[in-house]
Amino acid sequence: MNSRDPQAVSPSGIPSPVFRNTLSQRTEPLLTRVPGEVTMYVCGVTVYDDCHLGHARSQTVFDLLHRLLRRLGYRVRYVRNITDIDDKIIRKAQETGRTIGEITDIYIDSFHRDMRRLGILSPEKEPRATRYLDPMIRLIGTLLEKEYAYRRGNDVYFRVRKYGAYGELSHQKIDDLQAGARVATDEEKEDPLDFALWKGAKPGEPSYPAFFGDGRPGWHIECSAMSLSELGETIDIHGGGMDLMFPHHENERAQSESATGKRFVGIWIHNGFVTLNEEKMSKSLGNIFRIRTFFETSPFPEEVTREWLRVFLLSTHYASPVDLTEDNLAHAKNALDSLYLFKNRLEGVPGESREGPRTLEFLSALCRDMDTPVAFRVLHEAKNALNPLFSPGEVPPEDQLSDARALFEAARNILGILDLPSSGWVYGKGESGTREESLPPEEMDRLVLEREKARREKDYSRADAIRERLKNAGYLLEDNPGGLPRIRKI
């Protein structure tokens, strides 16, 4: 990279972030079409069921990217679609006796609730497939005109072999794909690899008018149409789960590039799976863990659960699998607890934030293909370096404190964690006490003072009894030689 190239640095002045591009299989700097502005399209969901932790990971990873790019000073034009017309939605409607609109309403709400719970920042636009039928029809029209598409009965198919680059994204040779392709007897495709752009109307299925025949869009075409409409012919970043690489993204790319003659995507980014005891979580395997289940069974309040889950999902590099186990979840919670304990000390010394070496190390780690494990390391190193410098009447030097404040702010803004005041955090495993006894604040204050009195009188059995009572109510008292005890929620 030429250092005089204005694109070698992000608008913030920090060197441009680099990402592993699925297409080239190399790590490449982000070179945006428009300087200072990033166009990013991420596959959202098909709304026919509640989202599971795999969706949570994907959305969290691209939320991290969204937040990182913003922090680097880019204007991020982030589009995340909702596919609301699809075979699976139709089937779900038939199974449940509801209308398609009812199904999509239910699951769009569910998706939005999950995203809110996860603390995912809203994208700039969230287009729905059914509102982009005209662009889809126009796109299919162009493909027909250019003979990249052909009609068979009421269906329209994409002519895969005419697009020479087919298979490049998923690194498959077209003949290898051919060998595995399923040949459906009721389809009259020229080639088994060809895929449907438009499915002719059938009784009992929704259909939309089109000049090549009434029907509904096939999978894939909606994403091409929406990204083309909202972000233009070439987008800087396109993301999604690894399982979308083939056929979804391969097909999207084929359609889009065939229609426009231009490169569709600068950098393709695919995140790895969430595994459950090392097995892929997927609907076909039936081992899914829903986001709502995670939140609704968590022993912690929503905002605590959110950060806990985010740390768990981000503790592994986005391209590697992350394994959902009790152990790994417990580690994530412990790590956050210790960071909040440190945050509590940091909050005790108000002052300004100024980016120093730790903050820069944190940012540059994230700029290296979102290296979150290193980013977490930096947070822990800051904690471990500054903690010993706190002692009664002593605080660490101001330059280190201001850097640590900036670091924690960056963690809040980019990782979406450490967002709560330390008094709002709930420590521990969420197992202590029955929590049935809720204490009004004034009662708690009274008990704390009563215990202090007991301690002064060396009536330790009484002091311990009060501490035990507070513990059962979910509060841990930590004696403090300098004054009143610190109260931690557990």
Add this chain to the structure above:
RNA sequence: GGCGGCGUAGCCAAGUGGUAAGGCAGAGGUCUGCAAAACCUUUAUUCGGCGGUUCGAUCCCGCCCGCCGCCUCCA
């Protein structure tokens, strides 16, 4: 079968051609009325295995073993 990825301590996980970050958990200790928190010390002669290149490889090359994923709906 084809393609891709991975294999680093109990677990999670960085990393570099020059002799192994960090976290969590564990052990011992300091402090404390006891705790908690914090702190100190401690935990891989070794980076799946075998060869090769090199003065020197965990990092480069080859082979092998094991795991995972994609090739079919899927974040």
